[in-house]
Amino acid sequence: MSTGRGKSMGLGSSGKDDDTPFDGSGLKLRAIKTRRELNEVEFESILRVTEKYLLTKPSRKIAPFNFDWLLGLHREMLGSIWSWAGEIRATEKNIGVSPRIITAELGVIAMEADKRHDETGALVIAAAAEFHHRAVWVHPFEDGNGRWARLLANIWLMQHDQPATLWPVTDLRNTASPIRDEYIAAIKQADVRNYGPLIDLHHRFSE
Ligand SMILES: Nc1ncnc2c1ncn2[C@@H]1O[C@H](COP(=O)(O)OP(=O)(O)OP(=O)(O)O)[C@@H](O)[C@H]1O
Known part of the structure; x- marks a missing residue:
């Protein structure tokens, strides 16, 4: 497993690696003043969680893909840094469903995961x-x-015994990167039920 800064399995270093301030509402660590420092602590925290789940095959017991675990995973990743980690947002955003239906939509993911648990190969x-x-x-x-x-x-x-995807995080989180453009385009294609481009990206960056 690669845990370097360039490529990672879902980690956190932002492309916005600079000294600018940021919105600190909910920040638990008062010593953090710049985005660079924030990136650093988020990266380290998410790295520990990534290692917990991905150094060996994660069992269904530690990763049950149920509603509580979906929220809990986010809390594990960022809960030492942000008070809102693992909490369903209360406000509308440009991206995402209305806060009123987030609980139901997370339930859909949990139900689908349960239904698809026994799938193998390309279906995974x-x-x-x-x-x-x-x-x-x-x-x-x-x-x-x-x-x-x-x-x-x-x-x-x-x-499900498939290699993890080693996302090129520095590119993915950099709004000027063509790889990020491709990633966002793939997410938008998936919005209209065309999952091909996102599946292709998973294959391309497969471990
Ligand atoms: N223009 C967009 N259209 C659709 N989805 C988008 C767009 N911009 C971002 N996204 C989605 O939102 C995600 C970013 O959400 P958020 O900022 O909460 O997560 P992050 O982990 O902090 O950032 P990132 O995914 O960039 O590492 C992206 O990974 C992408 O899936």
């Missing part, structure tokens, strides 16, 4: 891409939705 990658997309489409949290969605897709892949 298709399911991972669908969960990845649905998770960012719902956008349950204030922030960190993309990193959470990519990690849960990787947990699904490894739980």
Whole structure:
């Protein structure tokens, strides 16, 4: 498993690696003043969670893909840093469903995961891409939705004996990168039920 800064399995280093301030509402660590420092602590925290789930095949016991675990995974990733981690957002966003239906939509992911648990081979990658997309489409949290969605897709892949996707995180989180453009375009295609481009990206960056 690669845990370097360039490529990772759903980790957190942002392309916006600079000294600018950021919205600190809900920040638990008062010493953090710049985005660079924030990126650092988020990356380290998510790295620990990634190692917990992906260093060996994650069992259904530790990753049950039920409603509580879906929220809990986000809390594990960012809960030492942000008070809103693992909490369903209360406000509307440009991306994502209305806060009123987030609970129901997370329930759909949990139900689908239960239904598809015994799938194998290519169906596993298709399911991972669908969960990845649905998770960012719902956008349950204030922030960190993309990193959470990519990690849960990787947990699904490894739980079903498929290699994890090593996303080129620096590119993915950099709004000037063509790879990010391609990634966002693939997510938008999945919005209209064309999962091919997102599945292709999972294959391209497969471990
Ligand atoms: N223009 C867009 N159209 C559709 N989906 C988008 C768009 N921009 C971003 N997204 C989705 O939202 C996610 C980003 O959400 P959020 O900022 O909460 O997560 P993050 O983990 O902090 O960021 P990132 O995914 O960039 O690492 C992206 O991964 C992508 O799936």
